[in-house]
Amino acid sequence: MVSITEALERIHANVKAAGTEILPIESAVGYVSAEHLHARFDLPRFDNSAMDGYAVTMADAGGIIASQPTIFAGDESDVKVRPGYGVKIMTGAVMPKGADAVIPVENTIETAEGISLPDTIKRGAHIRKKGEDITKGERILSAGETITAYALTQLASQGITHVRVFQKPRVTVFATGHELRMHYEPIEAHQIYNSNAPMFIARSLELGCDARFTGATADTMESIKAHIAAALDADLIITSGGVSVGDADFTKEAFAELGMETLFSKVDIKPGKPTSVGRIGKTWVVNLPGNPSAAAVNFEIFARSIINRLHGMQAPYIAPIVTLCAESKKIKPGKYSVLMGRFDGEGFEILEKQGPGMVSPLKEADGLIIVTPKVECLEKGQRVRMIPLRCNQTAESAVELFTSV
Numbered sequence: 001m002v003s004i005t006e007a008l009e010r011i012h013a014n015v016k017a018a019g020t021e022i023l024p025i026e027s028a029v030g031y032v033s034a035e036h037l038h039a040r041f042d043l044p045r046f047d048n049s050a051m052d053g054y055a056v057t058m059a060d061a062g063g064i065i066a067s068q069p070t071i072f073a074g075d076e077s078d079v080k081v082r083p084g085y086g087v088k089i090m091t092g093a094v095m096p097k098g099a100d101a102v103i104p105v106e107n108t109i110e111t112a113e114g115i116s117l118p119d120t121i122k123r124g125a126h127i128r129k130k131g132e133d134i135t136k137g138e139r140i141l142s143a144g145e146t147i148t149a150y151a152l153t154q155l156a157s158q159g160i161t162h163v164r165v166f167q168k169p170r171v172t173v174f175a176t177g178h179e180l181r182m183h184y185e186p187i188e189a190h191q192i193y194n195s196n197a198p199m200f201i202a203r204s205l206e207l208g209c210d211a212r213f214t215g216a217t218a219d220t221m222e223s224i225k226a227h228i229a230a231a232l233d234a235d236l237i238i239t240s241g242g243v244s245v246g247d248a249d250f251t252k253e254a255f256a257e258l259g260m261e262t263l264f265s266k267v268d269i270k271p272g273k274p275t276s277v278g279r280i281g282k283t284w285v286v287n288l289p290g291n292p293s294a295a296a297v298n299f300e301i302f303a304r305s306i307i308n309r310l311h312g313m314q315a316p317y318i319a320p321i322v323t324l325c326a327e328s329k330k331i332k333p334g335k336y337s338v339l340m341g342r343f344d345g346e347g348f349e350i351l352e353k354q355g356p357g358m359v360s361p362l363k364e365a366d367g368l369i370i371v372t373p374k375v376e377c378l379e380k381g382q383r384v385r386m387i388p389l390r391c392n393q394t395a396e397s398a399v400e401l402f403t404s405v
């Protein structure tokens with residue numbers, strides 16, 4: 001049996017990204033870049049106006065200028081500004097030669113003699129300088145960085161059309177268990193629905209993987225081995241069930257017979273002790289317990305770390321959010337125990353109802369905490385480290401949005 005820390009260290013030391021491919025940037029959101037990309041030119045590409053107004057010289061502070069024809073954004077203009085002669089300019093237009101500043105139109109007065117300017121003109125006012133946003137040659141995307149909508153914005157701003165990315169991890173899921181039926185099948189009184197396989201598929205998709213489901217195996221070696229053999233083109237096989245010591249628990253044995261090299265086969269964690277990770281050739285394998293909550297929390301800790309590595313992420317380690325315990329809570333000590341809870345942006349409230357075999361707590365949980373064996377009680381207000389399960393924090397009613405003094 002290994003500690004959680006040791007299990008994660010082994011994962012991070014061994015799992016590497018799969019191959020790469022080239023994608024148009026619009027299709028690359030959610031992928032991880034496999035290359036560094038650099039700015040091809042300065043952004044802004046030229047000094048330009050930040051306001052609709054007049055491009056003027058400082059010599060005309062407090063004076064009246066004649067205005068030359070307007071320069072619009074996108075215009076190629078060779079108009080020059082000199083004392084006594086400003087240029088009407090629109091936001092984004094190329095700054096004319098000779099101009100020291102832009103005076104916003106609302107700070108000027110149109111008179112019969114010309115445009116009256118304010119008494120003070122600050123050099124550079126309302127001019128966006130060439131290269132102040134992005135400098136030519138600067139790295140704008142790093143290998144290992146996840147491509148978000150805003151990373152894509154930078155690539156597009158540089159006219160970059162394609163990017164080399166790591167291929168999406170291909171995940172194959174199957175469940176083992178004689179008692180299981182799929183949710184679209186009729187069910188007998190002694191049977192249960194297979195909720196783990198849809199859960200792993202959906203969560204793998206949420207984490208940017210391609211996910212395939214090959215069904216539920218019978219509790220026989222032959223059936224499990226046939227499913228494994230059919231899944232060996234995947235980067236990761238995720239199974240649930242059949243990993244304990246029961247008379248029908250053949251999962252680990254079947255993987256071993258097909259040559260699985262084990263990275264670890266039991267973890268000091270509650271729930272989820274029987275979780276094991278290994279590989280057959282290039283295919284990683286995570287065998288999770290059948291109990292739904294046990295399977296989910298171990299997926300979040302171990303399978304997710306493997307997926308992060310397969311993605312080629314430069315930041316693949318789970319990073320908890322430090323928050324405060326919302327209510328005091330007694331804890332059964334003696335184990336590294338995972339507790340699910342709600343997070344409202346300010347505190348973590350441990351779910352009253354949770355157990356390894358349950359399905360219902362999973363939907364309620366925003367995150368997990370792992371308490372060490374000596375913890376007997378968590379006090380209200382105590383700092384906890386929460387592993388987030390979803391980050392798109394929203395609330396049922398309006399919440400204070402402002403940061404004030």
Ligand SMILES: Nc1nc2c(c(=O)[nH]1)N[C@H]1C(S)=C(S)[C@@H](COP(=O)(O)OP(=O)(O)OC[C@H]3O[C@@H](n4cnc5c(N)ncnc54)[C@H](O)[C@@H]3O)O[C@H]1N2
Pocket residue numbers: 175176177179180192193194195196197240241242243244245246249271272273274288289290291292294356357
């Ligand atoms: N004598 C012992 N018994 C058990 C031990 C132990 O150490 N000694 N460990 C317990 C723990 S802890 C866990 S966790 C489970 C692990 O069991 P398995 O991984 O072998 O899972 P199964 O026995 O196949 O199923 C457990 C439970 O989960 C339900 N299940 C299974 N698959 C699914 C699925 N796809 N969707 C929904 N629910 C599923 C299954 O019906 C069982 O109720 O072993 C304990 N026993």
Ligand code: MOO
Pocket residue numbers: 269270271272273274289291294356357
């Ligand atoms: O440790 Mo089991 O994984 O209690 O559910």
